[in-house]
Amino acid sequence: xxxxxxxxxxxxxxxxxxxxxxxxxxxxxxxxxxxxxxxxxxxxxxxxxxxxxxxxxxxxxxxxxxxxxxxxxxxxxxxxxxxxxxxxxxxxxxxxxxxxxxxxxxxxxxx
Amino acid sequence: xxxxxxxxxxxxxxxxxxxxxxxxxxxxxxxxxxxxxxxxxxxxxxxxxxxxxxxxxxxxxxxxxxxxxxxxxxxxxxxxxxxxxxxxxxxxxxxxxxxxxxxxxxxxxxx
DNA sequence: CATAATACATCGACAGGCTAGGCATTACAA
DNA sequence: TTGTAATGCCTAGCCTGTCGATGTATTATG
Numbered sequence: 080x081x082x083x084x085x086x087x088x089x090x091x092x093x094x095x096x097x098x099x100x101x102x103x104x105x106x107x108x109x110x111x112x113x114x115x116x117x118x119x120x121x122x123x124x125x126x127x128x129x130x131x132x133x134x135x136x137x138x139x140x141x142x143x144x145x146x147x148x149x150x151x152x153x154x155x156x157x158x159x160x161x162x163x164x165x166x167x168x169x170x171x172x173x174x175x176x177x178x179x180x181x182x183x184x185x186x187x188x189x190x
Numbered sequence: 191x192x193x194x195x196x197x198x199x200x201x202x203x204x205x206x207x208x209x210x211x212x213x214x215x216x217x218x219x220x221x222x223x224x225x226x227x228x229x230x231x232x233x234x235x236x237x238x239x240x241x242x243x244x245x246x247x248x249x250x251x252x253x254x255x256x257x258x259x260x261x262x263x264x265x266x267x268x269x270x271x272x273x274x275x276x277x278x279x280x281x282x283x284x285x286x287x288x289x290x291x292x293x294x295x296x297x298x299x300x301x
Numbered sequence: 302c303a304t305a306a307t308a309c310a311t312c313g314a315c316a317g318g319c320t321a322g323g324c325a326t327t328a329c330a331a
Numbered sequence: 332t333t334g335t336a337a338t339g340c341c342t343a344g345c346c347t348g349t350c351g352a353t354g355t356a357t358t359a360t361g
Contacts, residue, residue, distance in 0.1 A: 080284070080287060082284055082287065082288050082291075083200050083284065084200075084317095084318055084319070085199045085200030085317095085318085085347080085348070086199070086200040086201065086284075086285070086288050087200075087317095087318075088196045088197075088199045088200065088316090088317060088318065088348090089194050089195075089196030089197040089198075089199065089317085090197065090292060091317085091318085094292075094295050094296075097295065097296055098295075105339080105340090106339075106340075107338065107339050107340075108339095113295065116294060116295060117291040117294060117295065118291075120287050120288065120291040121291055121295075124318080124319065124320085125339090125340080125341080126318075126319060126320070126321080126341095126342085126343095127317070127318045127319070129340075129341060129342085130317080130318090130341095130342085131317080131318095133341095134317095150327085151326095151327090152326080152327080152338080152339080153326090153339085153340095154338095154339070154340090155339085155340070171296065171299070171300070173191070173193055173194060173197075174197075174292065174296070174300055175300050176191060176193065176231050177193050177197050177231065178289055178292065178293070178300055178301060180193075180228040180229075180231040180232055181201055181205075181285065181289065182289070183227060183228060184205050184208065184209075184224065184227060184228065184232075185205075185208055185282065185285070188282070189282070189285060189286050189289055190289060190301050195348090195349055195350070196316080196317070196348095196349085198348090198349075199317090199347090199348055199349070200348085202348085202349090216308080216309090217308075217309075217310095218307065218308050218309075219308095222307095235349075235350065235351080236308085236309080236310080237310095237311085237312090237349070237350060237351065237352085238348070238349045238350070240309075240310060240311085241310090241311085241348080241349090242348080242349095244310095245348095261358085262357095262358090263307080263308080263357080263358075264308085264309095264357090265307095265308070265309090266308085266309070
């Protein structure tokens with residue numbers, strides 16, 4: 080099932096930061112991982128992910144480096160900065176509050 | 191605490207429909223009720239609510255009527271149409287899926 | 302009597318997601 | 332071998348919903 084893209088708005092940066100907390104990843108990989116982990120409830124597209132990555136990098140929340148894999152493939156890997164880690168914690172708290180507020184407005188029928 | 195307005199996007203119509211499932215309400219009232227019930231985590235503004243109400247009405251998901259209260263106040267009350275009730279159920283299922291997917295992406299640390 | 306609150310409405314600015322496109326390389330099947 | 336799909340990066344322009352600002356009118360209150 081595909082979800083209204085307006086719902087996605089705002090969570091994309093948080094999800095990226097959270098992914099990078101675990102390990103370095105490159106953009107295309109994030110798309111595959113997120114879509115697969117959510118069984119395509121999230122359907123990330125390159126047209127929204129890459130601009131978001133660039134914005135996070137220019138805000139110094141993530142940083143990038145070009146790495147070459149064993150098979151010779153060049154990929155742009157992103158990792159979390161210390162600033163990004165702080166922001167992630169804040170965004171997580173915000174998300175938590177949001178989820179519970181939505182649930183409250185629906186008489187706790189959602190969670 | 192105020193939440194990034196991008197998170198709000200998309201849930202506004204669903205919350206409105208859900209409010210109207212319980213009873214008729216007028217716009218200004220919805221703002222007060224939602225902000226209060228969420229302890230201002232949601233901070234609905236007139237500039238986004240009224241256009242949203244108009245759009246829902248033109249889509250035949252809600253309908254309006256001007257009523258005059260005992261104190262003489264004229265208010266535009268909205269109520270759910272049968273079509274709106276169906277859409278509400280669909281949106282609720284969608285929201286549920288979304289909330290759980292977000293939680294999954296955060297290793298179940300949110301809910 | 303003035304100010305705040307109630308109650309409706311609209312406008313332009315802004316921002317993020319989408320589609321659609323481009324480019325280069327690698328994998329694979331016909 | 333050759334063409335198609337997949338990988339992997341990117342950008343441009345459109346669309347849409349939220350915001351702040353503003354407007355109007357009425358009622359409540361100090």
